[in-house]
Amino acid sequence: MKLPRAFQLPVLLASALLAPVPLVSAEHTSNWAVLVGTSRFWFNYRHLANVLSMYRTVKRLGIPDSQIILMLPDDMACNPRNAFPGTVYSNSDRAVDLYGDNIEVDYRGYEVTVENFIRLLTDRVGDEMPRSKRLLTDDRSNIFIYMTGHGGNEFLKFQDAEEIGAFDLADAFEQMWEKRRYHEILFMIDTCQANTMYSKFYSPNIIATGSSELDQSSYSHHADNDVGVAVIDRYTYYNLEFLESEVKDLSSKKTIGDLFDSYSYDKIHSDAGVRYDLFRGGADAARSRLLTDFLGNIQNVEVDGSRNATIDEEILALSRTIAALTKMAEEEEAAAKNSTANPAETKSQRNQTKRQIHQAKPLTDDDCSICIRDMPTMSSSKEPRTKVTLESISLSAVPMTTHNVAWSPDAELALGCEDSVHIYLPEFSPPSAKISWANYESVRQYNDIALRFPVVELRRPELNRPLFDAVGQEFQVFDSDPTLTAAPITGMGGSLNHVVALEWSPCGLGRMKRSVLAVLTSGGALTIYCEGASDGMGSLKVQGRNTRTLRSWVVPWAVGGALHVPVVGADETLDRDDHITAFAWARDTGAPGALLAYATHDNEVVVLSVQARHKAEAAPGHAGEWRVEEVARFLAEGPHQLLDPTDPDYTTGGSSFSISWSPWLNQGNSKSSIISYVANNYVGFRQVTVRTPWGHMETPKVDVAPADSSGICLFLGPDAFVVWEDWIWTVDNEKVCRGLVATPARVQAFQLPFAVGASRTPSRKHSVYECDTAYPTPEDNAEISNPITGLVIHPPSLSLVTSTPAFTLVRLCATSKNDNWHQTSLSLPVDPETHEREPRWATEIEQSIQHQLPRALAFQMIYNPENENAEQGEDGSDDDDLDGDSAYDPGEGDGDGDDIAGMRGLDTSDQVHTTRMRIWGMASSPGKGVTAVFVTPQSTLKPDRITFGGAKCRVLFGRHVPPEGKDDPLAPPTNLSTEARMWEWMYGGGPPVPGIESAGDRATDTPLKRKFAGVARSRLCPFCGTVITPDGKASRCVKGHAFEKCATTGIPIMAPGVSNTCTVCGSKCLKLGELLAMASDLEDIRGLVREISPELCGGCGGKFIN
Template identity: 55%
Template sequence: MAPENEQNNILPLESFTLTAVPASTHNIVWSPDAELAIGCDDCVFLFIPEFTTHPPSNAINGIAPRQYNDVALRFPTVEHRNPEINRPLFDLIKQEFPGFDYVPGGGGSGIVTSQGSSMNHLVALEWSPSGLGRMNRSILAVLTGAGTIIMYCEGASDGMNAFKVRGRNARSLRPWVAAWGVGAGLLVPFAEGHETQYTKECITAFAWARDIDSHGALLAYSNDDDEIAILSVQSKHDSNASPGDCGQWRVEEVGRFVAEGPHPRLDPTDPDYSPSGSSFSLSWSPWLKRGDSKTSILSYVSNNYVGFRQITTSTSHQHMATPDVEVKPADSNGVCVSLAPDAFVTWEDLIWTIGESKICRGIIATPSRVKAFQVPFDAEQYAGVATHTTDECGTTYPEPGDDGLTQNPITGLVIHPPSLSHTTTTPSYSLVRLSATHENDGWYQTNLPLPPNPEDGTVGPRWATEINQIVEHQLPRVMAYRPDLDTSSIGSEEGLDEDEEMDFELAEESEYDPEENFAGLDTEDQVHINRVRIWGMTASPGGGVTAAFASQYNATSYGRDTYAGVKCRVLFGKLDRGGDQSEETGFSLVMKKLSTEARMWEWMYGGGPPITGINTLIMEENEEQSALKDHFALVRRKQVCSFCDLPLKPVGKSSRCSNGHLFDTCATTNLPILAPGLSRTCSVCGSKSLKQEDLIAIAPELRDIVTDSISAELCGSCGGKFIN
């Protein structure tokens, strides 16, 4: 793929192919640290970003890395987990583990699911906020067709979870484990005051709340009885735990409410009955801070209704203790709208102040259409919405409109960082629809004023241009329907494997002459030979890059959806809104909220600002870092070579004795690292930092400074997370 926007001093984005069979939409998600997870029918692919310490301007000249290294983790999600996986949750809070006869699969009140489930395919996946996983990372929650959510996280290292990429250590994904789960026979404890009877639930949807504090996060899930449960999730990890250890987890149910909506359910035999429900029906707004508490609005989708319920939590609770969570008794707001299956809500990541009111905005995808909304946080009365029929509010049938779009559901919607200098009535968004063919041009839509690409004059991200080229490709009808013509790779030559490239070469060397074989036939009658399904779209943590997961099919012949027959690709593109991003879109404000990994990604690929402490051109230290190194200056002068006992002198980022023995230097304290196994490696800048326990052994008089000021998870140079 050609470099994109080289003049903007960023690295090119390369698409890649997957041998997979997508089975659900919204199946591509970015973590807060720029890790990419892609869900298929029975497995999940995990990709970790590859960072460089070279400025993008230098990397473009021949040493540019791929945005993701070649090593990816692929793990199956079809396994039915034993309830014993949750026993540590009960042991931690000294509750009795409930005993019952467990049958794999099955739960809830559905006719099929209550009896058992043989299919455990992937339904939805979502990353948690940063801080729940080991080394302050995120964990991945995966919802399967059996009605269970399994939490996957990085286990403790065995010392072999790093490998060399271009001469520097890189993080692998080998030690990932299933930590705990919920749904079906996987039960979690109830917090004090929320006790109820344990049941085998069938979970239909879930959503992580945005980060609330450094202690944990909230998880909401809905079941097939129209109940929504709120879980408090907290964790503690020992940096020196045995290999495979998933940490200590405190998971409790802290709230539950019924979310039926105001519209009564109709009998399936009723002429006005239409199916509803969504695996993506829950979504959290940003948190509004009020004194020592925070409030978020949880949106849920029911029968032709979107409800908004406020959730308030205290910010003063202790870590690994039950938080104080209040669920309002009724919806603060609600919207009656005609909804089809898989409707969803997306929130804008900003709370506006309009007069004396705090307002949050978002988009409802029906899912064939988009409807903007705004909800106030300061509603004083919680009377809810009175029960009524859909005929009274006019939502029994969808509004008339373009039939082509109403039959093409939205499979991905991204709300872009808002402009702080120019407010709009509707949030800035981009969306994709499931089917992309030459007959519909609405599969990609945006309300952004996108400037044309200076290279080819196209508008929109690179992946949209690629998909458009694929679906617009044509061949003469007499050639398109040849049984020996494989059109599935046309328009995507960079995704071909070695065998396919050899086939193309043999075809070029053959004596086949199309003019001779089709002489006298009509070659002006052209047909389109490709169609594309877009399963999902996601934006990077800073919003500077978007990615789409698509599969390509032959439009002139039947095909089979198998691992050998479907060609799936993950496509990337930079979001170029033109002008000064840092001023127009609030890009700088967004960057302040991001982790070092996310800011590094935006610097490399999204046009974000450079990161302090990453390369030799940007090595400024803040006052806190300089003061911390001053505390260890005296200890450093006493350090001697571990081979010849000669004094050590600093040489750049290393230390060396007069005999030439060279040692790496701790990025946090400037102390030489005199033996292997005493340090941890940063996954971003590659710097090494001494472990807390080894620093205390070297300088016991500075124990308080080590425990209070030095992190066991974050690099002292750039703030990136350690590999091991």
């Protein structure tokens, strides 16, 4: 709306009158503190206490948390060894809890890295970085920087994983000075040989002090016998003693010189050092600086408490004039539009004008504040949400195995790393959120908070006692060594125990019909993780939305080693002592339970039936009722005779991914699937049949064929695996299924019929020399060193049948020298200029490995060798792509003067590639529309150092777009959950999902809502007692009190805690117990309630938050 001329002058007057008065120039206007601990592990308790002691001091002297950056690499307060949980003490009498209830940690755990510290100082962070994690200083800010940890000559260790050098720190301070990010710096460091860390400083206005000279150690002050470790260092202790006794408040006149003069060798047991030469005015000026100039809050602006009545009156009068002119202008504009609009439009515009005028009320004497209200924006439900960008995920981890990416049927992403699992939950923002579709590109596909939990904890055999109680078998514990055993793999509890494989179950086993996660560790145990009953704190708010947490996750049972499960037909526990080497869940059977197969070190395959029942009223943390039974076991050693390891022709084999299930074939009163297993240079196929119907929490009837229905002899390297096509074909009136074997040097296709009712004799035992599989073929020899680590079979085309399934594969290593790290059998687009040739992750990896620098420039480290990839370079965020677009390009001539000067005299014709990529695994989404790869960028210029702190890893996403002009119908994925269909719609090009596009598209009149309509009309407002009537998605009373409606029944929800929230659409549905209480007089109320799912949303079918 264009403002009338009469309205423009008061606006200018208002802006001039309300403009802030410029502050009088001051020497410095703010104090900031950066407090950094760099040590992990319990025995470094004192380093955490050092940092928290300094944190308490600067807060006591008035620096607010908004101006304190606290970096803690470990949480000693929550360490299981802590005899005083939730506390940290530095004094012998434990009088002051340093951890307290009000500390604000800005960087925690794996966020405390050298890179993040330098980015913090130089402000080289992305726009998405929250203000709490930024050092928002300027040229009038004094900064107190305190660091503590383990160090040496000109270096300080970060988490025993990396180091920051004296030159690195000096260069960071120089960048801060050039960018006018500080006025003066007080640098204090407590570590061995600490004084060497500030020896390379060359930037002005820095005062530095350290605890020890070259070749001197920094000693602890005292230990607490109850805590069991040293609790503070001597240097920090005597600094705190001085500050607590001499600097009691901001009026203190104690100076930097007074503090430094208090240092003595007798107290600290080392020679504390100081440096004044960089400070303006030298030692005298530096020593005269007050300690509160760095450690206390500063307020340069004083506000007179008396009010200026004249200004108040002028502001009030001006606000009334502005409001009146606004109303006049809007009425004139509405009148002009009414002259040409139709009556319906006129009424709508009049109502809109009335609402706008209501928002612009004048200021009064009682209310001198301005209220800004966010108005929700609604958009067309037909607009596809595939515009949302698939952003990569960054994390610090140590991958120990391949195939460590797993997608659940609800699009939850799990990553297996060293001794832990990272879980990313999909983000489904509801259409009613205050965000428009036009801005939807800024929404990430996964929540910002990742769930991470360790998986190597030793599980006792008693964990499985409820499984035996459920089937009425006697539970018995056998004597066995739970640590190291004589088995071929490390025993449970061993120091080398790490994640080997992980996989999600079909939907329905977990609470709220979710999947459960099975994790195999190198100790030979398979552990199941799921959500337990919630204590009401099972979710947290992330950007205004509820998301799930790990608070309620539990381990209901495990198998392997000393952990046994009931065996069908047995009366008591059987001492199997199985050490599991591989496992796989069967695909969804459509029954209440699921089947799980695992391979043992004795070359056996075991089939388990798994069922669960969860009650809404269970006690917090309850894992549910589980029925797990061993229903079948067969020998899977193959026809080849095993060679002795000392035989010259012996080759290593075995696979942690040797088990796989085909799709289920429905045969009326039974369902059949085929288990594939990998043995010594042999892939066997064994048919499994389940009798139907399968009653809930009842033992299923499972039949396993006495012999393999088929088998393939071929040379297999370590970690060979099989992938099945998710489709059953009819060929010559026979049901067949296809798949691929990754040897893993190459791909071998196969097609296998379902041998209904057929029985075969076992394959004849023979030598690998007879079938010529003792040695790899010449083709395999070329690829055996770069094995396949990920293989995805795409949905088949129903209009064009191919001889082999369409697939995409990736290999372990991608470099500039090999071009077969990514292969696909999909047809290429007609015009690569208008259609993507390959998924986005492939493009990003290719651009990264092809990135080059002049050899001299690269090896002299004049420029960062990998812009944002492996090292997370200089001026980008962790979420930047791996394309190196902003890295140096010799063909570009737009560099600044320093870049040009650095390039003079260098030979730019000799280029070297800077990056190679390690590809750990690949997985496809539940609907096959999106693929994800887990990669680690590595430098080609220097050896990589991967320690406890982890390497910089990325998860990249991409979508296979069909070629232009080809719209072949694909085999539709079956039994997808609402979450999976939502994911495919948003990111995989799938069709819209009914019930979640917008509130207007939801069914407003369903049979259930009609039956509960009377109950909905009878509800009265709890605030004013008036009748509640429906108003769109909500219900309102006469006085305007709004209540959200139950998405299932349409009944208004008028109290907290009586409903469940959908994770997909955000709607609420009344709990079944509340419905029974509200509609007790309704005819056949219990029959109606049985039609309602206690786990699924009645609006879209999504699952509730636990």
